[in-house]
Amino acid sequence: MKSLLATITFATLAFVTFTNAQAQDPLPSWNDGPAKQAILNFVQVTTDKSSPQYVPTEQRIATFDQDGTLWTEHPIYAQVTYCLDRVPAVVKAKPELKNVEPFKTVLTGDRAAIAKLELKDLKTILAATLTGMTTEQFRADVKAWLKTARHPRFDRPYTELIYQPMLEVLKYLRAHGYKTYIVTGGGQDFVRVYAEQVYGIPPEQLVGTIGETKYGYAKDGKPILTKQPKLILNDDKGGKPEGIHMMIGRRPFASFGNTPGDQEMLEYTTAGEGARLGMLVLHDDAKREYAYGPAQGLPETKVGAFPQALYDKAQNRGWFVISMKNDWNRVYPFDK
Amino acid sequence: MKSLLATITFATLAFVTFTNAQAQDPLPSWNDGPAKQAILNFVQVTTDKSSPQYVPTEQRIATFDQDGTLWTEHPIYAQVTYCLDRVPAVVKAKPELKNVEPFKTVLTGDRAAIAKLELKDLKTILAATLTGMTTEQFRADVKAWLKTARHPRFDRPYTELIYQPMLEVLKYLRAHGYKTYIVTGGGQDFVRVYAEQVYGIPPEQLVGTIGETKYGYAKDGKPILTKQPKLILNDDKGGKPEGIHMMIGRRPFASFGNTPGDQEMLEYTTAGEGARLGMLVLHDDAKREYAYGPAQGLPETKVGAFPQALYDKAQNRGWFVISMKNDWNRVYPFDK
Numbered sequence: 210m211k212s213l214l215a216t217i218t219f220a221t222l223a224f225v226t227f228t229n230a231q232a233q234d235p236l237p238s239w240n241d242g243p244a245k246q247a248i249l250n251f252v253q254v255t256t257d258k259s260s261p262q263y264v265p266t267e268q269r270i271a272t273f274d275q276d277g278t279l280w281t282e283h284p285i286y287a288q289v290t291y292c293l294d295r296v297p298a299v300v301k302a303k304p305e306l307k308n309v310e311p312f313k314t315v316l317t318g319d320r321a322a323i324a325k326l327e328l329k330d331l332k333t334i335l336a337a338t339l340t341g342m343t344t345e346q347f348r349a350d351v352k353a354w355l356k357t358a359r360h361p362r363f364d365r366p367y368t369e370l371i372y373q374p375m376l377e378v379l380k381y382l383r384a385h386g387y388k389t390y391i392v393t394g395g396g397q398d399f400v401r402v403y404a405e406q407v408y409g410i411p412p413e414q415l416v417g418t419i420g421e422t423k424y425g426y427a428k429d430g431k432p433i434l435t436k437q438p439k440l441i442l443n444d445d446k447g448g449k450p451e452g453i454h455m456m457i458g459r460r461p462f463a464s465f466g467n468t469p470g471d472q473e474m475l476e477y478t479t480a481g482e483g484a485r486l487g488m489l490v491l492h493d494d495a496k497r498e499y500a501y502g503p504a505q506g507l508p509e510t511k512v513g514a515f516p517q518a519l520y521d522k523a524q525n526r527g528w529f530v531i532s533m534k535n536d537w538n539r540v541y542p543f544d545k
Numbered sequence: 546m547k548s549l550l551a552t553i554t555f556a557t558l559a560f561v562t563f564t565n566a567q568a569q570d571p572l573p574s575w576n577d578g579p580a581k582q583a584i585l586n587f588v589q590v591t592t593d594k595s596s597p598q599y600v601p602t603e604q605r606i607a608t609f610d611q612d613g614t615l616w617t618e619h620p621i622y623a624q625v626t627y628c629l630d631r632v633p634a635v636v637k638a639k640p641e642l643k644n645v646e647p648f649k650t651v652l653t654g655d656r657a658a659i660a661k662l663e664l665k666d667l668k669t670i671l672a673a674t675l676t677g678m679t680t681e682q683f684r685a686d687v688k689a690w691l692k693t694a695r696h697p698r699f700d701r702p703y704t705e706l707i708y709q710p711m712l713e714v715l716k717y718l719r720a721h722g723y724k725t726y727i728v729t730g731g732g733q734d735f736v737r738v739y740a741e742q743v744y745g746i747p748p749e750q751l752v753g754t755i756g757e758t759k760y761g762y763a764k765d766g767k768p769i770l771t772k773q774p775k776l777i778l779n780d781d782k783g784g785k786p787e788g789i790h791m792m793i794g795r796r797p798f799a800s801f802g803n804t805p806g807d808q809e810m811l812e813y814t815t816a817g818e819g820a821r822l823g824m825l826v827l828h829d830d831a832k833r834e835y836a837y838g839p840a841q842g843l844p845e846t847k848v849g850a851f852p853q854a855l856y857d858k859a860q861n862r863g864w865f866v867i868s869m870k871n872d873w874n875r876v877y878p879f880d881k
Contacts, residue, residue: 447761
């Protein structure tokens with residue numbers, strides 16, 4: 210027998226539950242769908258003590274690729290732009306480089322010519338602009354650059370071109386005891402300069418491509434660390450699990466990426482026991498950000514390509530592909 | 546005018562303050578003296594918001610050497626004993642090594658002969674026993690060894706030969722928002738196996754000597770990381786600040802060591818602005834632990850030497866030398 214009171218009570222309860230859920234949605238920039246549901250479900254089953262997939266707090270590790278996963282990587286990686294922008298200062302300090310390639314081409318400012326530089330030229334520029342100075346000088350240089358540099362399309366600082374939905378995931382995971390790490394092919398020291406302020410990720414939770422430093426003394430006797438042109442870790446592909454082992458020493462429970470450079474990280478993460486979460490961002494939103502694949506017939510690209518093979522592997526492995534267009538109702542924090 | 550009431554009130558207050566201080570002494574195994582006072586004072590001035598030397602929580606980093614600073618390193622480093630103990634298993638897997646030096650000598654079990662092995666022999670043994678397996682196999686091996694191995698003098702597991710006063714410092718610092726790191730010349734993967742349980746220091750806060758790992762797949766397709774015979778970081782001397790930069794990315798505010806291998810870490814730490822703390826453990830207690838220098842006329846040693854030059858530098862730099870004999874009223878947790 211259903212009494213009127215019971216009906217009213219049920220209706221009230223349902224209403225209360227509904228409004229609480231609305232008020233407390235931890236991922237408001239995510240549209241309802243399998244991706245959002247996967248994140249909510251993962252956090253629920255790994256943090257509920259009564260769940261068979263419960264994960265003790267100290268083991269809660271989540272790793273995020275940076276370029277293309279947490280912020281915009283098109284038309285070209287911000288760090289590469291930084292390096293190109295540094296060339297005049299490098300040539301000023303070493304004028305003999307003025308007529309030497311690839312510095313000569315970069316100095317012309319001719320974007321089409323610069324875009325044609327080969328990988329070995331780019332490496333020469335990276336070495337010249339990312340090494341030779343103290344870690345503190347480098348930090349100060351990057352900090353100054355970030356204040357003035359603007360993204361060519363959005364005319365905003367690079368640090369504003371971060372994905373609001375991913376900020377919500379980072380915050381949501383941390384609120385549930387997860388330590389959030391960036392695991393990036395980008396330079397560790399470069400990303401450290403802004404990651405704490407922009408993502409709430411401190412320097413010690415930054416696994417990047419790592420160059421050697423050398424301990425020594427300045428003229429005044431003060432200890433200094435000088436950046437060397439020698440790689441300790443190339444933090445891309447297989448280097449990602451290697452960097453995770455070195456810097457964290459535990460297998461992550463969740464990993465987020467967007468290219469084949471993140472594939473090994475997702476493999477390593479999701480091969481662990483219990484509930485694991487692997488997710489890949491697909492850039493299919495030319496209007497609000499960019500659209501590139503070539504997966505799913507999206508345009509080809511040289512920067513951050515997402516091939517169909519990776520898409521197929523994701524289906525196979527139970528990784529979720531996040532459609533920027535369909536899964537996100539907001540891309541940037543400044544979007545309405 | 547002093548009324549009786551005022552006198553009683555004052556006496557009561559003094560008594561309350563005294564008993565609270567007793568009850569709340571965070572470093573009960575430390576005798577009163579400059580070392581204990583320096584630790585209490587450092588924490589006070591860096592964590593009191595009204596202090597000009599206040600340090601924001603996210604910057605509170607403290608680093609500790611491991612062998613000889615947190616646990617006993619005599620008569621020989623535990624990790625070296627582990628490697629020697631592993632030799633029979635290595636030879637069983639590769640019988641051709643049976644008659645090859647230095648394996649042949651180690652297999653005899655003749656301690657005097659083993660003690661005479663040269664550095665290059667020791668390196669051969671370290672490479673054979675610390676590399677070639679997956680990170681998970683290594684972890685399991687070390688875990689099993691720690692359960693059965695006994696210290697030759699104290700006849701206890703190595704993990705019990707930890708310094709109670711240092712456990713109190715670790716706990717006290719953490720209670721005041723400091724992140725505590727181990728920065729050791731020992732193997733990162735080796736120390737990680739017990740550091741969390743023994744010191745409350747998780748794997749991600751372990752900066753050690755780091756060997757390369759290689760990502761690959763087991764026969765069943767499962768991702769594995771295999772330990773390679775190639776060093777990424779020799780975490781001793783200048784390598785300590787380099788490792789700190791790589792793994793933490795911030796300059797510590799406090800550092801604890803016990804040999805010239807820790808000197809650069811203390812230099813780097815104490816060269817920073819604001820209140821910084823540098824401390825060195827001097828092993829001058831032959832009765833409860835060991836006594837070795839040669840600083841202060843203590844006996845010479847091949848393991849963990851503390852030369853007079855380091856002692857003099859400590860005086861010069863304002864680093865504190867902890868006398869195990871005088872500053873600690875208890876050495877091990879099992880001491881009465």
